[in-house]
Amino acid sequence: MLITTLGTSHGNHTYCRFHSSTLFEIGDRSYLLDAGDPASALMIRARKDFDSLKAIFITHMHEDHVSGLPGMIKALLKYPKDGKHTDVFLTEASAAPALDAWLKAQHLAWPSDAVTLQTTRPGDIFDDAVLTVAAEPTQHMKHPDFPISFAYVLKAEGKRIVYTGDLSGDFSDFPRAAQDEPCDACICEATHYEPELALPTLMQSPIRRLILTHIHDPWHGEGEQELTEILSGLPYPVEIAHDGDEFEV
Numbered sequence: 001m002l003i004t005t006l007g008t009s010h011g012n013h014t015y016c017r018f019h020s021s022t023l024f025e026i027g028d029r030s031y032l033l034d035a036g037d038p039a040s041a042l043m044i045r046a047r048k049d050f051d052s053l054k055a056i057f058i059t060h061m062h063e064d065h066v067s068g069l070p071g072m073i074k075a076l077l078k079y080p081k082d083g084k085h086t087d088v089f090l091t092e093a094s095a096a097p098a099l100d101a102w103l104k105a106q107h108l109a110w111p112s113d114a115v116t117l118q119t120t121r122p123g124d125i126f127d128d129a130v131l132t133v134a135a136e137p138t139q140h141m142k143h144p145d146f147p148i149s150f151a152y153v154l155k156a157e158g159k160r161i162v163y164t165g166d167l168s169g170d171f172s173d174f175p176r177a178a179q180d181e182p183c184d185a186c187i188c189e190a191t192h193y194e195p196e197l198a199l200p201t202l203m204q205s206p207i208r209r210l211i212l213t214h215i216h217d218p219w220h221g222e223g224e225q226e227l228t229e230i231l232s233g234l235p236y237p238v239e240i241a242h243d244g245d246e247f248e249v
């Protein structure tokens with residue numbers, strides 16, 4: 001599968017990065033993980049096709065992960081094709097009516113059979129016979145009654161990928177899915193914790209390849225070298241993603 005890190009910044013855009021969105025292409029299908037602004041524009045810039053987009057999985061409802069959703073949905077609705085359908089997984093039940101109202105307020109062709117809004121729950125949430133996706137709660141955002149932030153585990157073509165979403169500052173919620181079972185790639189956020197703090201957990205995790213995204217300001221530009229050095233003792237390759245980078249897994 002081909003993974004394109006369309007946007008790789010954290011809660012702010014920076015001089016060289018936009019908010020987070022990552023595209024997975026498997027055969028003739030594609031899937032988007034997070035849709036921070038300007039996800040649809042970055043799809044176009046990377047010459048990616050909206051018709052093949054089967055699902056969008058949001059990790060949590062912070063603005064930097066969802067602000068590109070209206071534009072993405074507009075792109076999906078604007079040139080409808082028979083049979084084209086995209087599931088959009090939000091992480092709180094209250095988010096669907098809010099997005100529904102915002103799409104209507106923008107006078108889009110909404111509601112539409114082409115896009116369905118869903119709510120992520122812990123466990124298996126998606127299977128289209130090409131890709132399966134399971135959700136594991138994180139502690140990045142908290143609600144007293146139910147989880148509202150998630151990591152995702154993607155399985156396709158015999159590969160297993162863990163996408164952490166945003167984590168907590170003590171790294172205690174680094175997904176069990178990346179600690180208990182080997183993964184071909186772990187796409188991990190790199191903003192909310194000190195990398196030195198994460199080292200012991202990362203060291204003992206059976207990861208084959210670590211791809212860092214959601215990159216914090218200190219690790220931009222010349223800081224990239226410093227982050228690479230901090231993590232240089234890990235027993236697997238570590239890559240720092242930039243907007244538009246591609247990773248074949």
Ligand SMILES: [Zn+2]
Nearest residue numbers: 010011064166
């Ligand atoms: Zn974030």
Ligand SMILES: [Zn+2]
Nearest residue numbers: 060062140166
């Ligand atoms: Zn967040």
